[in-house]
Amino acid sequence: MLGEDGDVAAAGVGLLAADGQRPVGTASMFHAASMSKLVTAVVVLRLVARGLLDLDADIAGRTGGWTLPRAQSDAAVSLRTLLSHHGGIEDDDDAFGPLRDGQATPSLEEVLRGEHPLVPRPVRGVRAPGEAFxxxxxxxxxxxxxxxxxxxxxxxxxxxELVLEPLGMARSGFGVPPRDDADVADGHDARGAVIAERRPDYPYQAAAGLWSTPSDLALLLRELGLALRGVGALGIPPSLAAAQPAPAAGRPVGGPRRAARRRARAAARGLAGMGRGVPVHAPRRAARGPRGRRDDERRPGRAPGGLDHGSRRRAARGGGAVARGLRPRQRAVRPRAPRARRAAARGSAAGSRRRSAGGRS
Known part of the structure; x- marks a missing residue:
């Protein structure tokens, strides 16, 4: 836990593996999965602050012996668009899982060229950079x-060199921890059983290769907060620290739901790592209406959560569907009177109109 004064407090609860008795401690390491991307972004920002990289320049000519195939040859792909998932690149649904027993670790260029079973197709641009998340x-x-x-x-x-050591993240690193380190959590599949490999190995280090502790990750988050105020230990200026989480413009396409479906399939094959392939980590989807819009998008006056603004005001005053114990979007139904009573009411109303007409004449 990261306190308001920047102090880090931690406690261990539970076991490191479902088939053992090793307790979780404050120094226990876990596979940090896509938290790796945050560390990668900070590495880039440190190099930008030193003048070694340009956040907005085209990466052409800076990718060694490999070249990114682009959907539009004249469209610039920058580090900013890549870090904010706006680079025009989409993952294939069956790609980027963990290594299985007996699989060789691919080189980074083998991954980019699609020359490994885990990434069977080359990495490529499929849309213009900045067009969509x-x-x-x-x-x-x-x-x-x-x-x-x-x-x-x-x-x-x-x-x-650039992030982990300067911040004192002594129990963090990229790559699977050595076997002789017993204070490491094992990976589990969707059923809660320990995977055959014990520790999931994702060879795409910048994307998913980090192992860390909650306390170490809190140190990283604290540094980002300090950098925004210009007093961080890494020398990232506030302008860069503020730009880091800012996404480029563009509509979302696929996004985390696509990644969640891919990881759910990996979990079904027994390949899920710590927080990496378990379906419960997928973002919750809003209910969809007949035209594909969420229920809270159907009318401009409807507020998120399914109640229009008038219903929310009535609920706040003690009335409305919520106060009467009904679910959101469920209308209260007024009980209908028996048919004979309704007919009598209509006859009485008609008689009243005739008497009124006779009185006026």
Whole structure:
């Protein structure tokens, strides 16, 4: 837990594996999955702050012996668009899972060229950069290639030098921890059973290769907050720190739901890592109407959650559907009177009108 004063408090609860008795401690390491992308972004920002990289320049010529195939040859792909998942790159549904027993670890260029069973098709642009948000592990593999080509340093070493060591993240690193480190959580499949490989190995380090502790990740989050105020330890200026989470313009396409479906399929094959393939981590979908819109988008006056603004005001005053114990979007139905009573009421109303007409004449 990260306190308001920046202090980090931690406690361990539970077991490191479902088939053992090793307890979780405050220094226990977990596969941090896509939290790797945050560390990757901070690595890039440090190099930008040093003048070694340009956040908005085209990556052409900075990817070593590999070139990104583009949907539009004249469209610039920048580090900013790649880091914000707007680079025009989409992951294939069956790609970017963990290594299985006996599979060789691919090189980064083998991943980019689609020359490994885990990535059977080449990484490529399928739409114009900035056109849409598409969550992409492949985009971060391209970032990793830019970093490797620009610095001539392996990514794990670069991240340790620029981020992990300066922040004191002593129990964090890219790559599966050594077997002799027993204070590491094992991976589990969707049924809660320990996977055969014990520790999931994702060879795409910049996208998903981080192992860390909650306390170490809190140190990273604290640094980002300090950088916004210009007092961070990494020397990232506030302008860059503020730009880091800002997405480029574009409509969302696929996004985390596509990634969640891919990871759910990996979980069904027994390949899920810690927080990486378990379907319960997928974003919750809003209910869809007959035209594909969410129920809370059907009318301009309807507020999120399915109640229009008038219903919310009535609920706040103690009335409305919520106060009467009804579910949102469920209308209260007034009980109908028996047919004979309705007929009598109509006859009485008709008689009243005739008497009124006679009185006026």
């Amino acid at each position: 598409v969550y992409s592990d492949a985009g971060y593999c391209v970032v990793e290639q830019v970093l490797a080509s620009s610095t001539r340093t392996p990514f794990a070493e670069l991240a340790r």
